Amino acid sequence: MGKAKIATTSLAGCFGCHMSLLDIDERILELIELVDFDKSPIDDIKTFSGRCLVGLVEGGCCNEENVEVLKSFREHCEILISFGDCAIMGGIPAMRNTIPLQECLDEAYINGPTVYNPSGEVPNDPEIPLLLNRVYPAHEVVRIDYHLPGCPPPADTIWEALVALLSNKPLDLPYELIKYD
Amino acid sequence: MSETFTFVIDDKEIEGCFGQTILEAAEEAGVYIPRLCHLKGLTPFGSCRVCTCMVNGRAMAACTQPAAPGMIVENASERVTEIRKSLVEMLFVEGNHFCMFCERSGDCELQGLAYRFGIAAPRYPYLFPERDLDASHDDIFIDRNRCVLCGRCVRASREKDGKHVFGFVGRGPAKRVQVNAEAALAETKVAVTDEAVAACPVGAILKKRTAYRVPVGERRYDHEPIGSDIEKRRTAAAE
Ligand code: SF4
Numbered sequence: 527m528g529k530a531k532i533a534t535t536s537l538a539g540c541f542g543c544h545m546s547l548l549d550i551d552e553r554i555l556e557l558i559e560l561v562d563f564d565k566s567p568i569d570d571i572k573t574f575s576g577r578c579l580v581g582l583v584e585g586g587c588c589n590e591e592n593v594e595v596l597k598s599f600r601e602h603c604e605i606l607i608s609f610g611d612c613a614i615m616g617g618i619p620a621m622r623n624t625i626p627l628q629e630c631l632d633e634a635y636i637n638g639p640t641v642y643n644p645s646g647e648v649p650n651d652p653e654i655p656l657l658l659n660r661v662y663p664a665h666e667v668v669r670i671d672y673h674l675p676g677c678p679p680p681a682d683t684i685w686e687a688l689v690a691l692l693s694n695k696p697l698d699l700p701y702e703l704i705k706y707d
Numbered sequence: 708m709s710e711t712f713t714f715v716i717d718d719k720e721i722e723g724c725f726g727q728t729i730l731e732a733a734e735e736a737g738v739y740i741p742r743l744c745h746l747k748g749l750t751p752f753g754s755c756r757v758c759t760c761m762v763n764g765r766a767m768a769a770c771t772q773p774a775a776p777g778m779i780v781e782n783a784s785e786r787v788t789e790i791r792k793s794l795v796e797m798l799f800v801e802g803n804h805f806c807m808f809c810e811r812s813g814d815c816e817l818q819g820l821a822y823r824f825g826i827a828a829p830r831y832p833y834l835f836p837e838r839d840l841d842a843s844h845d846d847i848f849i850d851r852n853r854c855v856l857c858g859r860c861v862r863a864s865r866e867k868d869g870k871h872v873f874g875f876v877g878r879g880p881a882k883r884v885q886v887n888a889e890a891a892l893a894e895t896k897v898a899v900t901d902e903a904v905a906a907c908p909v910g911a912i913l914k915k916r917t918a919y920r921v922p923v924g925e926r927r928y929d930h931e932p933i934g935s936d937i938e939k940r941r942t943a944a945a946e
């Protein structure tokens with residue numbers, strides 16, 4: 527039997543949660559004894575090679591591409607984990623949720639005090655994923671099995687969770703590993 | 708001297724005296740009943756329902772319900788915790804609680820309750836309501852995104868500061884905390900030393916230029932759950 531596979535992605539996040547994953551330091555050597563990384567920015571594999579045991583999702587959904595990627599993670603992963611506050615509640619990107627989308631775009635490309643945009647156009651190339659009306663937490667788009675809060679979640683939280691899930695134990699985080707900041 | 712009697716919380720006999728609420732008698736005995744809108748020294752308000760207990764089989768707010776002889780109170784059971792958990796989750800989704808940059812994070816009673824209950828994510832959809840921020844005052848600001856409508860500022864201003872700076876306006880989802888002035892906080896009689904400012908359990912009323920003074924790892928709820936201070940009294944008494 528081959529090693530379990532793990533996939534990770536950063537949707538509407540800042541890669542901070544991935545940095546925290548790397549922050550498990552030398553335990554990453556233990557981790558690669560336990561798993562192979564599949565689709566993930568860690569190894570730059572762009573497409574799923576098959577089914578994965580665990581999928582780690584950083585960030586919520588702010589555009590149509592995020593939704594597509596998230597859905598394919600749900601399809602390919604046995605256990606899907608939201609890691610980080612952006613995946614769980616939208617996070618900093620969700621600060622736009624109380625402002626109409628048009629107003630956000632106008633501020634970013636036309637009215638903002640530091641904007642230089644002589645054409646006065648808002649980028650609208652078909653290559654650019656369309657923004658959603660607001661930013662959605664991952665579990666409001668697909669079913670999510672576990673949530674690891676934090677901005678970012680502490681490396682120990684991620685480590686404890688992965689070790690528990692990979693060794694088929696229940697995920698029971700101690701008090702100090704559930705933090706929202 | 709007031710007369711005492713006994714009643715039961717989770718199979719433990721508790722001493723109470725007439726005039727005490729369930730929450731007060733429990734606290735004196737070192738039993739923590741989670742609470743949010745209740746603050747010692749202010750008139751009980753009974754609005755957040757986080758202190759819900761089963762009293763003789765019925766759900767009641769422990770902060771307003773007087774203790775009585777022979778009462779059977781269920782506090783730490785799974786079904787009671789489940790009620791409290793969902794209340795706290797609702798408070799999270801109906802405001803805009805961005806803990807990651809909130810000055811109050813680590814010292815916030817709402818967050819502290821969520822940590823104590825082990826809430827990893829709320830099970831209800833986020834509402835992202837439109838709320839405003841009043842930074843007009845030199846030393847204090849109100850960020851209504853974080854307000855949980857506990858009324859602690861309202862009561863503290865009235866009962867402690869004798870000022871009536873804060874009050875509620877609107878109903879249901881439109882309810883919000885308002886200041887006693889035509890326009891903004893700067894025009895009220897509020898002072899940075901007011902009890903009303905210190906009474907806010909979350910990051911909704913904050914003092915300016917005081918943020919992030921306590922390093923991560925040393926904040927109130929970093930290592931010990933909210934309520935530990937009360938529970939320690941019990942263990943200390945037992946030893
Ligand atoms: S501003 Fe603070 S103290 Fe006042 S009602 Fe809101 S949460 Fe409570």
Ligand code: FES
Nearest residue numbers: 744753756758770
């Ligand atoms: S603490 Fe009792 S209702 Fe809020």
